Amino acid sequence: MKMTRREMLKASAAFGALNIIPAKVLWGSEAPSNQLTRALIGFGAIARSFNHLAFKGSRLIGVCDPFDYRVEQGIAAAEKNGWGKIKGYKDFMALLADKDVDIAHICTPPHWHGVQSVMAADAGKDIWCEKPMTRTIGEGKRVMEVVKAKGSVFRLNTWFRYQDRFYGFGTPAKPIKQIVESGLLGNGPIKCVSGAGQGFSWKYGWSGRTSLAQEPLPQGFDYDMWLGPAPWKPYNRHRVGTSFRGYWDYDSGGLGDMAQHYLDAIQYILDKDDTSPVKIEYFGPKQHPETVGRFDRFILTYADGTEVVLDGDETLLEEPLLRGSNGVCVYKAQKGGKTLRIKDSKGWWSEEKVLKFLSELPEPAAQNTDFIDCVRTRKKFALNECNGFRSCSMFNLAIVAWRLGRGFEFDPVNIRAVDDPAADNFIYQDIREPWATKMG
Numbered sequence: 001m002k003m004t005r006r007e008m009l010k011a012s013a014a015f016g017a018l019n020i021i022p023a024k025v026l027w028g029s030e031a032p033s034n035q036l037t038r039a040l041i042g043f044g045a046i047a048r049s050f051n052h053l054a055f056k057g058s059r060l061i062g063v064c065d066p067f068d069y070r071v072e073q074g075i076a077a078a079e080k081n082g083w084g085k086i087k088g089y090k091d092f093m094a095l096l097a098d099k100d101v102d103i104a105h106i107c108t109p110p111h112w113h114g115v116q117s118v119m120a121a122d123a124g125k126d127i128w129c130e131k132p133m134t135r136t137i138g139e140g141k142r143v144m145e146v147v148k149a150k151g152s153v154f155r156l157n158t159w160f161r162y163q164d165r166f167y168g169f170g171t172p173a174k175p176i177k178q179i180v181e182s183g184l185l186g187n188g189p190i191k192c193v194s195g196a197g198q199g200f201s202w203k204y205g206w207s208g209r210t211s212l213a214q215e216p217l218p219q220g221f222d223y224d225m226w227l228g229p230a231p232w233k234p235y236n237r238h239r240v241g242t243s244f245r246g247y248w249d250y251d252s253g254g255l256g257d258m259a260q261h262y263l264d265a266i267q268y269i270l271d272k273d274d275t276s277p278v279k280i281e282y283f284g285p286k287q288h289p290e291t292v293g294r295f296d297r298f299i300l301t302y303a304d305g306t307e308v309v310l311d312g313d314e315t316l317l318e319e320p321l322l323r324g325s326n327g328v329c330v331y332k333a334q335k336g337g338k339t340l341r342i343k344d345s346k347g348w349w350s351e352e353k354v355l356k357f358l359s360e361l362p363e364p365a366a367q368n369t370d371f372i373d374c375v376r377t378r379k380k381f382a383l384n385e386c387n388g389f390r391s392c393s394m395f396n397l398a399i400v401a402w403r404l405g406r407g408f409e410f411d412p413v414n415i416r417a418v419d420d421p422a423a424d425n426f427i428y429q430d431i432r433e434p435w436a437t438k439m440g
Contacts, residue, residue, distance in 0.1 A: 038101065039061055040107055043063050043074040052107055063087070110251045121150040127147070128155045137427045159369075160264065161268040167262065171332075191322070192308045193309045197317030198319070206253040208238070212239070263308070263395055268387075279407065280408055281297075295310070310395075329343045337351060403426055410423075
């Protein structure tokens with residue numbers, strides 16, 4: 001029986017075969033990194049980015065979208081990017097059934113991420129999923145369970161825990177992580193504020209419309225497939241363009257769009273990869289049941305008292321990113337500054353003192369940041385289905401409180417609200433068939 005590339009990789013990693021058998025013997029004239037193949041599920045704006053269409057670490061062989069014209073655009077764009085003639089699929093299930101595809105890139109709106117990740121793992125694919133990982137906590141829990149059971153390698157597409165400057169903060173996450181690990185902020189709980197003053201805008205521009213007239217379906221568009229697990233609603237173009245983010249059925253505005261970028265790095269910095277907040281507080285207006293509005297503030301509190309505050313009304317502009325239990329604070333770099341700023345009871349540290357302090361701190365634990373190497377060796381990627389589930393849960397918990405219009409308590413072990421069925425209804429939401437059955 002002929003083994004697939006993925007099966008050969010798994011067997012080789014298990015027995016160390018790649019270290020003792022030349023690649024030419026295993027794969028012919030091409031090395032494993034050149035043999036791995038991938039296909040894009042969804043060809044909207046994000047699929048055209050450097051992490052998907054243009055990514056050179058594996059070979060692009062297919063693209064799928066419920067819009068016929070997008071499939072045609074994907075095929076043309078692939079050829080322009082040097083991939084030659086690739087396959088086009090109208091139905092992503094045909095893509096997942098294709099034995100030639102090793103890695104599925106999930107570039108669809110968030111309401112599809114959970115179902116497609118589970119189905120990709122069931123089909124034996126490795127997975128590169130766009131953020132947010134899932135639209136609900138229940139879907140994220142299921143993805144985590146199935147990916148683990150099937151042995152897939154999962155990557156979530158945000159990277160600020162391990163590379164690049166941390167948005168408007170002015171430094172990477174690494175030195176902030178080093179400060180927390182050093183004990184400079186004391187031994188007690190830390191308060192973290194995330195908002196415009198700390199370099200993070202919550203992008204309130206995404207908002208839905210409450211009165212949408214039904215419009216004729218565009219030719220060559222499978223609207224039922226686009227909706228997928230979401231409730232059926234009459235077609236209107238505002239639902240399916242980039243404005244889909246303004247509707248709870250598909251996303252949660254700027255919070256769903258950006259929070260995993262911001263909060264995954266915060267979770268990593270605070271060493272909370274294995275848990276979730278136990279108390280969620282919400283301050284702001286009551287939300288419309290269908291369309292996303294704005295929020296004033298969320299406070300997410302962990303069992304040890306650590307707080308993460310999401311500042312939506314920008315009343316905390318002067319607050320530091322981190323305030324230690326001993327009063328030591330960490331602020332974003334000043335414009336033109338070389339590094340972050342630190343303030344203690346005696347006042348501001350000089351930039352030279354901060355740089356010297358950071359240079360003497362030990363390195364954080366190493367992370368596996370090469371996704372293709374992780375696929376070849378079957379190692380967990382730096383941001384995977386487990387820690388990705390926890391950082392996605394941070395803002396999905398906030399979204400539950402947002403939609404309830406009040407706070408609640410959460411059990412991070414059993415992944416349930418504490419004595420709060422109304423909150424659980426948002427944590428574990430029903431989805432349409434046949435997708436509910438496919439989620440298991």
